[in-house]
Amino acid sequence: MKTSPLDKDTIAALSTAPGVGAIAVIRVNGSEAFKICSKIFRKKNAKSTDISKLESHTAHYGDIVHKSIVIDDVVLTVFKAPNSFTGENIVEIACHGSSYIQQQLLQLLVKEGCRLASPGEFTFRAFLNGKFDLTQAEAVADLIASHSSTSHHVAMQQMRGGFSGKIKVLRDSLIDFASLVELELDFSEEDVEFASKSDLKKHVISMQAILDKLVRSFELGNVIKNGVPVCIAGRPNAGKSTLLNALLDEDRAIVSDIPGTTRDTIEDEIVLEGVRFRFIDTAGLRATTDSIETQGIARTHQAMKLASVVIYLFDVHELSSTELQKELDQLKQHMPSAELIVTGNKIDKEDIGYTKKEFAGFKNILFISSKEKQNLEELKTKLIDIFDDKSADIPETIITNARHVEALQQTFNALTRVKEGLDKKISGELLASDIRDALHYLGLITGEVSTDDLLQNIFSRFCIGK
Amino acid sequence: MKTSPLDKDTIAALSTAPGVGAIAVIRVNGSEAFKICSKIFRKKNAKSTDISKLESHTAHYGDIVHKSIVIDDVVLTVFKAPNSFTGENIVEIACHGSSYIQQQLLQLLVKEGCRLASPGEFTFRAFLNGKFDLTQAEAVADLIASHSSTSHHVAMQQMRGGFSGKIKVLRDSLIDFASLVELELDFSEEDVEFASKSDLKKHVISMQAILDKLVRSFELGNVIKNGVPVCIAGRPNAGKSTLLNALLDEDRAIVSDIPGTTRDTIEDEIVLEGVRFRFIDTAGLRATTDSIETQGIARTHQAMKLASVVIYLFDVHELSSTELQKELDQLKQHMPSAELIVTGNKIDKEDIGYTKKEFAGFKNILFISSKEKQNLEELKTKLIDIFDDKSADIPETIITNARHVEALQQTFNALTRVKEGLDKKISGELLASDIRDALHYLGLITGEVSTDDLLQNIFSRFCIGK
Numbered sequence: 001m002k003t004s005p006l007d008k009d010t011i012a013a014l015s016t017a018p019g020v021g022a023i024a025v026i027r028v029n030g031s032e033a034f035k036i037c038s039k040i041f042r043k044k045n046a047k048s049t050d051i052s053k054l055e056s057h058t059a060h061y062g063d064i065v066h067k068s069i070v071i072d073d074v075v076l077t078v079f080k081a082p083n084s085f086t087g088e089n090i091v092e093i094a095c096h097g098s099s100y101i102q103q104q105l106l107q108l109l110v111k112e113g114c115r116l117a118s119p120g121e122f123t124f125r126a127f128l129n130g131k132f133d134l135t136q137a138e139a140v141a142d143l144i145a146s147h148s149s150t151s152h153h154v155a156m157q158q159m160r161g162g163f164s165g166k167i168k169v170l171r172d173s174l175i176d177f178a179s180l181v182e183l184e185l186d187f188s189e190e191d192v193e194f195a196s197k198s199d200l201k202k203h204v205i206s207m208q209a210i211l212d213k214l215v216r217s218f219e220l221g222n223v224i225k226n227g228v229p230v231c232i233a234g235r236p237n238a239g240k241s242t243l244l245n246a247l248l249d250e251d252r253a254i255v256s257d258i259p260g261t262t263r264d265t266i267e268d269e270i271v272l273e274g275v276r277f278r279f280i281d282t283a284g285l286r287a288t289t290d291s292i293e294t295q296g297i298a299r300t301h302q303a304m305k306l307a308s309v310v311i312y313l314f315d316v317h318e319l320s321s322t323e324l325q326k327e328l329d330q331l332k333q334h335m336p337s338a339e340l341i342v343t344g345n346k347i348d349k350e351d352i353g354y355t356k357k358e359f360a361g362f363k364n365i366l367f368i369s370s371k372e373k374q375n376l377e378e379l380k381t382k383l384i385d386i387f388d389d390k391s392a393d394i395p396e397t398i399i400t401n402a403r404h405v406e407a408l409q410q411t412f413n414a415l416t417r418v419k420e421g422l423d424k425k426i427s428g429e430l431l432a433s434d435i436r437d438a439l440h441y442l443g444l445i446t447g448e449v450s451t452d453d454l455l456q457n458i459f460s461r462f463c464i465g466k
Numbered sequence: 467m468k469t470s471p472l473d474k475d476t477i478a479a480l481s482t483a484p485g486v487g488a489i490a491v492i493r494v495n496g497s498e499a500f501k502i503c504s505k506i507f508r509k510k511n512a513k514s515t516d517i518s519k520l521e522s523h524t525a526h527y528g529d530i531v532h533k534s535i536v537i538d539d540v541v542l543t544v545f546k547a548p549n550s551f552t553g554e555n556i557v558e559i560a561c562h563g564s565s566y567i568q569q570q571l572l573q574l575l576v577k578e579g580c581r582l583a584s585p586g587e588f589t590f591r592a593f594l595n596g597k598f599d600l601t602q603a604e605a606v607a608d609l610i611a612s613h614s615s616t617s618h619h620v621a622m623q624q625m626r627g628g629f630s631g632k633i634k635v636l637r638d639s640l641i642d643f644a645s646l647v648e649l650e651l652d653f654s655e656e657d658v659e660f661a662s663k664s665d666l667k668k669h670v671i672s673m674q675a676i677l678d679k680l681v682r683s684f685e686l687g688n689v690i691k692n693g694v695p696v697c698i699a700g701r702p703n704a705g706k707s708t709l710l711n712a713l714l715d716e717d718r719a720i721v722s723d724i725p726g727t728t729r730d731t732i733e734d735e736i737v738l739e740g741v742r743f744r745f746i747d748t749a750g751l752r753a754t755t756d757s758i759e760t761q762g763i764a765r766t767h768q769a770m771k772l773a774s775v776v777i778y779l780f781d782v783h784e785l786s787s788t789e790l791q792k793e794l795d796q797l798k799q800h801m802p803s804a805e806l807i808v809t810g811n812k813i814d815k816e817d818i819g820y821t822k823k824e825f826a827g828f829k830n831i832l833f834i835s836s837k838e839k840q841n842l843e844e845l846k847t848k849l850i851d852i853f854d855d856k857s858a859d860i861p862e863t864i865i866t867n868a869r870h871v872e873a874l875q876q877t878f879n880a881l882t883r884v885k886e887g888l889d890k891k892i893s894g895e896l897l898a899s900d901i902r903d904a905l906h907y908l909g910l911i912t913g914e915v916s917t918d919d920l921l922q923n924i925f926s927r928f929c930i931g932k
Contacts, residue, residue: 013488014487015487015488015489015563016482016483016487016488016489016490016491016563017482017483017484017485017486017487017490017563018483018485018487019483019484019485020483020610020611020929021480021481021482021483021484021610021929021931022479022481022482022493022588022610022928022929022930022931022932023481023482023491023931023932024482024483025482025489025491025560027488057524057525057526057527058523058524058525059523059524059525059543059545060523061523061549069619070622070626071618071622072609072622073625075543077525077541077543079525083527092560094491094558096606096609096610097481097482097483097610097929097932098609098610098611098612098613098618099613100612100613100614100615100617100618101609101612101618104615104618122488140562143538143562143564143567144486144487144488144562144563144564145486145564146564146566146567147564147565147566148566149566149570151566152537152564152566152567152570153535156536156537156538159539160536160539462488463486463487463488463563464488465487465488465489466488466489466563
């Protein structure tokens with residue numbers, strides 16, 4: 001890809017979360033980083049400090065000074081190219097965490113020759129300098145956004161090059177074949193066969209199997225990244241909100257043990273054994289002629305279609321087993337792929353013996369009390385079990401990114417054309433072109449092939465300062 | 467003061483602002499900091515890393531590992547006692563800025579033997595280890611909370627020991643006198659005079675003058691710290707809200723130039739030339755018999771009493787000069803100490819010549835248009851001028867803390883008793899006791915004298931991680 005002159009600028013940004021904290025870290029990156037920071041920083045009791053003379057990976061206590069006024073006392077850490085996050089010279093300034101100081105310091109850096117960094121620009125520099133490929137850079141953003149141990153684990157593995165490694169193996173072997181096919185073209189008059197067509201076909205088939213497995217892992221990858229969508233459905237008075245609150249409350253209590261995490265707690269999500277479950281709000285389900293209510297029910301049906309799990313909740317005192325069967329039969333029309341957990345609520349109100357007898361004909365039915373928080377653990381275990389079943393047969397590498405799926409799918413299609421071409425014995429030129437297509441799409445994933453639009457699209461999703 | 471066993475714990479906290487950022491910094495402090503962090507950190511490509519063997523003030527790229535799972539890759543910086551913020555061993559871990567990772571890392575540190583730090587506990591350790599006195603520690607909190615260049619400047623000066631130095635000089639000279647008086651007590655049978663009573667009295671008087679100046683600086687210190695309270699008063703249709711918005715909007719536009727600062731923008735405040743002006747909302751002023759409206763007006767009068775500046779706004783087309791005079795006469799009854807800026811609004815509607823003629827009899831009157839943003843600069847200059855006038859005759863050291871004022875006032879009172887005692891030629895014992903009182907109150911300011919309650923009260927106001 002083309003690099004723009006902007007990529008030579010020395011850039012600065014607040015790298016820690018915005019707002020007031022004990023400290024804040026401002027990152028300065030680029031060829032002029034040391035020169036610019038030397039103008040405003042001096043070590044304690046020094047008249048001036050030449051940062052370029054300081055050793056890499058050392059921290060220094062001193063003052064930020066502008067026109068002989070001390071703006072703050074800070075700890076400045078030096079990272080010299082190429083041993084830094086971006087591969088360029090970096091200065092990290094840890095200042096006191098007031099918004100005012102952050103602002104003053106950034107303004108001062110701009111005055112002395114920095115440009116404020118765009119979102120993701122530090123990671124983009126790291127990519128330009130070969131510190132990361134694209135999937136690794138994308139994983140950085142996923143890592144920062146991760147909310148559960150599974151999403152964190154997947155992002156971490158991707159950042160450390162697990163997925164890239166897999167793609168590289170596929171690409172390298174395809175390049176070997178491509179070069180043999182291209183070689184044949186050079187010697188086409190002599191009618192030699194460098195690349196064994198049957199070997200190539202075998203290879204294409206095994207590649208497609210790997211690609212297919214990766215593509216199929218996306219369904220799981222998506223729920224890992226965004227949470228398993230769970231829909232609690234049932235009649236209006238079945239106790240859906242009480243159940244949701246009971247599930248959420250316990251979770252919240254755990255989360256808020258650690259100060260500073262509450263701000264990011266997202267409503268209607270729980271994390272169980274490292275897996276995030278995202279609850280979709282639904283209106284109560286009941287037969288109605290009211291048009292507004294009918295719309296609400298249509299939306300509930302829509303939510304059930306999107307869900308991976310539907311918890312059907314009913315009041316054990318309201319429905320007979322016959323009525324329950326009828327409701328479940330209706331329900332199943334609206335949930336083609338989701339797993340169903342049938343859950344009888346309000347068992348605190350009455351003798352459980354009667355309830356168990358009445359619904360004895362239903363397998364896998366759960367009885368709970370949302371109000372008294374009875375048997376909620378069983379329900380949670382059920383949710384986890386469903387996730388574990390779904391994730392039992394998955395490859396080690398999991399795709400979480402729609403862009404990757406698209407490129408893998410396009411690679412797969414190009415390989416199908418290669419396979420068909422081999423069967424039809426098409427010309428070497430056409431075969432080579434299809435192989436090049438496949439290589440192109442694989443290259444898009446890791447960034448060996450990229451366009452400005454693609455890069456813009458990827459890095460603009462980052463937060464500032466990364 | 468007594469130190470508690472808790473002060474020996476190794477403590478950890480998120481030191482950057484809560485929420486999601488590119489990076490977050492977790493600080494670990496105490497005697498076990500190196501040992502605990504060595505259990506979870508290893509440098510890239512190393513099997514294990516003994517942090518105690520790393521040099522102070524060096525940064526190291528590596529992994530946080532728990533049960534062979536990599537939680538994050540981080541940059542870890544080592545600060546060895548006594549060359550650290552607290553004077554104890556410190557490890558700062560810069561991790562990826564997701565809430566999930568922050569939480570995981572803190573949990574892991576707790577598991578390995580850290581305790582989560584209380585608010586201000588790092589600064590408290592610095593105080594215990596003699597890195598700071600109390601006024602300097604308090605200044606750290608003020609610095610983090612500062613919103614304008616003046617409040618920042620005052621906090622910065624206090625943090626660097628400006629105020630403490632002043633108190634120390636006063637205290638040392640008083641200690642000299644105290645010891646002479648106490649010496650006389652030991653030799654009381656011999657009737658010698660070590661301390662010249664007239665010198666002591668002179669000294670007490672000059673000390674009181676300094677104390678008085680410091681106490682008086684609090685009025686200014688308070689407006690610097692909390693903003694100059696400004697009240698815009700006037701009839702309901704005078705255009706008060708439009709003026710406020712016009713003033714605020716321009717300011718907001720400037721502030722939001724720097725990403726990440728908007729979150730902390732506080733409504734109804736502007737910063738002009740480094741001074742914060744805080745606008746107090748008021749109801750419109752007019753003669754009324756409506757009881758609710760009367761209450762609103764009473765509140766406006768109350769606001770005017772609290773304000774340092776009242777901008778009286780009127781519509782130049784609504785009032786004649788006679789009516790204006792009448793309104794101003796009424797107004798002045800309700801503002802015993804505030805400065806008044808009389809401001810005619812809506813000059814965009816008509817010929818300015820007529821307006822100038824009509825109100826020629828008023829000195830220092832301003833004519834503006836809030837709607838068209840005409841002459842707003844003049845109004846701002848006026849605000850700044852008033853602040854500058856008020857701050858012309860102030861000592862170099864400014865008190866911004868009510869606790870300090872109280873202690874200074876009590877010192878002053880104890881010195882008054884010393885002075886009266888000297889006049890009345892009271893016994894050496896009583897004199898020595900009054901001097902000890904004065905010393906006690908002075909010592910409270912810097913923390914030479916402190917109680918657990920006082921320390922608790924001061925440090926609990928800090929944010930976590932500082």
